Amino acid sequence: xxxxxxxxxxxxxxxxxxxxxxxxxxxxxxxxxxxxxxxxxxxxxxxxxxxxxxxxxxxxxxxxxxxxxxxxxxxxxxxxxxxxxxxxxxxxxxxxxxxxxxxxxxxxxxxxxxxxxxxxxxxxxxxxxxxxxxxxxxxxxxxxxxxxxxxxxxxxxxxxxxxxxxxxxxxxxxxxxxxxxxxxxxxxxxxxxxxxxxxxxxxxxxxxxxxxxxxxxxxxxxxxxxxxxxxxxxxxxxxx
Amino acid sequence: xxxxxxxxxxxxxxxxxxxxxxxxxxxxxxxxxxxxxxxxxxxxxxxxxxxxxxxxxxxxxxxxxxxxxxxxxxxxxxxxxxxxxxxxxxxxxxxxxxxxxxxxxxxxxxxxxxxxxxxxxxxxxxxxxxxxxxxxxxxxxxxxxxxxxxxxxxxxxxxxxxxxxxxxxxxxxxxxxxxxxxxxxxxxxxxxxxxxxxxxxxxxxxxxxxxxxxxxxxxxxxxxxxxxxxxxxxxxxxxxxx
Numbered sequence: 001x002x003x004x005x006x007x008x009x010x011x012x013x014x015x016x017x018x019x020x021x022x023x024x025x026x027x028x029x030x031x032x033x034x035x036x037x038x039x040x041x042x043x044x045x046x047x048x049x050x051x052x053x054x055x056x057x058x059x060x061x062x063x064x065x066x067x068x069x070x071x072x073x074x075x076x077x078x079x080x081x082x083x084x085x086x087x088x089x090x091x092x093x094x095x096x097x098x099x100x101x102x103x104x105x106x107x108x109x110x111x112x113x114x115x116x117x118x119x120x121x122x123x124x125x126x127x128x129x130x131x132x133x134x135x136x137x138x139x140x141x142x143x144x145x146x147x148x149x150x151x152x153x154x155x156x157x158x159x160x161x162x163x164x165x166x167x168x169x170x171x172x173x174x175x176x177x178x179x180x181x182x183x184x185x186x187x188x189x190x191x192x193x194x195x196x197x198x199x200x201x202x203x204x205x206x207x208x209x210x211x212x213x214x215x216x217x218x219x220x221x222x223x224x225x226x227x228x229x230x231x232x233x234x235x236x237x238x239x240x
Numbered sequence: 241x242x243x244x245x246x247x248x249x250x251x252x253x254x255x256x257x258x259x260x261x262x263x264x265x266x267x268x269x270x271x272x273x274x275x276x277x278x279x280x281x282x283x284x285x286x287x288x289x290x291x292x293x294x295x296x297x298x299x300x301x302x303x304x305x306x307x308x309x310x311x312x313x314x315x316x317x318x319x320x321x322x323x324x325x326x327x328x329x330x331x332x333x334x335x336x337x338x339x340x341x342x343x344x345x346x347x348x349x350x351x352x353x354x355x356x357x358x359x360x361x362x363x364x365x366x367x368x369x370x371x372x373x374x375x376x377x378x379x380x381x382x383x384x385x386x387x388x389x390x391x392x393x394x395x396x397x398x399x400x401x402x403x404x405x406x407x408x409x410x411x412x413x414x415x416x417x418x419x420x421x422x423x424x425x426x427x428x429x430x431x432x433x434x435x436x437x438x439x440x441x442x443x444x445x446x447x448x449x450x451x452x453x454x455x456x457x458x459x460x461x462x463x464x465x466x467x468x469x470x471x472x473x474x475x476x477x478x479x480x481x482x
Contacts, residue, residue: 136321139290141314142341142345232373232376234373
């Protein structure tokens, strides 16, 4: 293969700045999307476990709608289609005045999509708690809201820390799809560096390593969350 | 204090409770026994509204359990309940288990709740284990914490749903002893159990159920002395042998 390796190019301007800016956008889009995913997903997940049939139906409809459409299709829908479907004034605002229209659309898209997946995990966590726990809470005079707040949610979330970690990682990786609607995140910058310099191997290798470092940081963070919230003596005991 | 009048309950088309009528007076200890699936647990869960019923009436201290206008959480806070599987909250220590509803339902301060909790832990013989999490306690200890948790609400009655059925044999007595003390102190109790020795020693009355019906409702001496129905006699002959 006849290829001129030039790792130094990654540290030259403007390419270094492009990478830094790409990391910033990836972090920003992922973090804000995760906040949406976690809060909305928690609400929808809890709603799927309540007694009220209409509330459960709405929550189920949300989950099935958002998790069954490919993420890239949802990106296009949010960016190209939604502004045309809402009332004219809103559509004009979304296209012209909304700050960072591409990134905002990507954040909403990633957040609402991941929320549907978080919701399923929250539901699984709560449903894995024996029904007797709910009965015990009600029997001592707690209201249903209190049973969720003090018993089901605290225990359910501890159970789902491992799958939530995967979901948190996935949101960083899925954020790369935002390049399809023009968000200048990490992968976008890698392609741009390749277009300008023809040093594609260096660009994509560096981006791969950066994604790896970012996700490893998330893993470390979640491991510490898992440690901190562990219930002494509960669940499978690991030998220390 | 607890009155049942013609209580009927169905799961779908299957009738689990048939015309159950009885009552429990203040300070009385009533044991409910009978074969599996006879509706004992269902009946006791109807008392605090954990299980709804379709027909008839249950009242506790004059408050109708089934009525729409009844404030169920308030009624439940006055009735302690102990479950077969303890149902302590795994993420809370023994003391926190005992304090949770005192603080969130009765509005006691943390200090008051802790003081009351310590009294009760002492009373069930676990005074120095309040800091332990449920999974660090034995089954018998967990069930005694659960009893303390029920008593912390200063209930007017206590319901026990097979409190010793999930326990290893050597732990059964420590729980029954606590229940016996409680009975002596004058607590109104309904106890679903297969422990006939306990029933004989502690109960004022025994209710025998079969297929959703109350077949026998007699004083303890009468029940063990001369059961009337063949069904109860058969049941007793089977479980008294071992």
